[in-house]
Amino acid sequence: MPQSKALLSEYDVIIIGAGASGLMCALTAGKRGRNVLVLDHANKIGKKIIISGGGRCNFTNMYTEPANYLSGNAHFCKSALSRYTQWDFQALVDKYQVAWHEKTLGQLFCDDRSQQIVDLLVSECRDAGVTIRTKTKIEQIKCQQHGEAPVYQLNTTLSEFVCQSLVIATGGLSFPTMGATGFGYEVAERFGHELIPVRPALVPFTMPKKWLDHFAELSGVSAEVIASCNGQSFRENLLITHRGVSGPAILQVSSYWNEGDKVSINWLPGMAIYDWLKESQEQRPRAATYTIISQHMTKRLAQALCQHGKLRLMTESGHKTMNHYSHAELEQLAEALEEWELIPSGTEGYKKAEVTLGGVSTDKVSSKTFESRLQSNLFFIGEVLDVTGHLGGFNFQWAWASGHCAGQYV
Structure with missing residues (x-):
């Protein structure tokens, strides 16, 4: 390797980004x-890691599989996920006697604090002789050919460093207040990599003023629903906010939503709604519509739904009694409750997004080593790549898997 300013500035591997994938x-x-x-x-x-999962870090998911990820190449994630599984990371957590629990749908959380996950990663790095430096900005990356392989020289605010292998683990653009930047994308483009357009994902929706005028007073009210968009459906909670809608069901479906798309909400998931309405009509003929609907959601939400859009006319603002519905009208009411339309005006953006959709195209990155096919000894791992997981620990598992697999080859 060429002479640097000091021997201590020479490393075999430099990893830019001390997040989940970088530390792994x-x-x-x-x-x-x-x-x-x-x-x-x-x-x-x-x-x-520290802020994730409400401060308890949803560090993986028991049911992780490739179908839980979005990417321009659906096959890219398969190799890494099979070579470093959720059980492998769970074993690491158990090694440090970090207590955990399954919350819902295979989501594993720390019983205590997210800091425990950071601490175990740091401990493993310390045992492996890894040096970690924070508050260090990369000012310039130079690449020089040295024999058959390139050597990377990094000018930073701390010092000048030289390495054989350079790993980009800088993440995406979500949570800019935590320091997220597009640095990794800039490096990728400089070395000839294509970027898949990025946008916020796992993010709350904002709603138009007319909608908010009707529903914003229900801010904080939630209900279990099935949210669907562009052929994808998720059964989890929806939460009404003062700016629109959030909750796990909405965050999940947001990854499949494009501007102008409609989101369909089934307010009574798992039910044969028409059959239930018909039975309610027979058993409680004089009950008001909103009274019947409120058996499966809060009364305030049932009233608000019945006073909005086509349900307002169909149910006479919820006051129409069950004995006044014909069979055809009950079918229409069932359909309206099963396919209630939301048309978001936008999203809350990167400041509220869990992850970034898109990123460095996987076409020119090895799914085995994570090395660039365009530039020797340059590696991309974690969220900076065009691989985005569903909500529920899947993005952390991608970070562990991609970081571990690249670590075998750098």
Whole structure:
């Protein structure tokens, strides 16, 4: 390698980004005997890990499989997910005796604090001889050919560093207040990689003023629903906010939504709605519509639904009694409750998005090693790539898997 300013500035591997994928890559490479340096511009490591899961970190999902991920290449994630599984990371958590529990749908959370996950990663890095430096901004990356392989020189606000392998683990654009930037995308483009257009994902929807005038007073009210958009459906909670709608069902479906698309809401999931309405008509003929509907949601929400859109006319603002519906009208009411339309005006953007959809195209990245096919010894891992998981620990599992697999080859 060429002479640098100081011997300590030379490393086998430099990883830019001290998040989930970067730390996993570092500890894996360090255990192989590689001399590893992790650099991050933030003032502390693992910031997104710490805030995740309401401070308890949904660190993986028991039911992780490739179908839980969106990517321009649906096959890209398969190799890494099979080589470092959710059970592998669970075993690491158990090694440090971190207590955890399954919340719902296979989501594994710490019983205590997210910091425990950061601490175990740091401990593993320390045992592997990894050096971690925070508050270090990358000012320039130079690539020089040295024999058959390139060597990377990094000018930073801390010092000048030289390495054989350079790993980009900078994440996406979500949570800019936590220091997220587009630095990784800039590096990828500089070395000839295509970017799949990025946008916020797993993000709340904003709704038009007319809708808010009617529903904003229900801010904080939630209900279990099935939310559907563009052929994808998710059964979880919907939460009404002062700006629109959120909750797991909405965050999930937001990854499939494009501007102008309609989102369909089934307010009574798992029910044969027409049969239930017919039975209610027979058993409680004089009950008001909103009274019947409120058996499966809050009374306030039932009233608001009946006073909005086509349900307002169909139900006489909820006051129409069950004995006044014909069979055809009951069918229409059932359909309206099963396919209630939302047309969002937009999303809350990166400041509220869990992840970034899109990123570095996987077409020119090895799914085995995560090395660039265009530039030797340059690696991309984690969220910076065009691989986005569903809500529920899947994005962390992608970070662990991609970081571990790249760490075997850097």
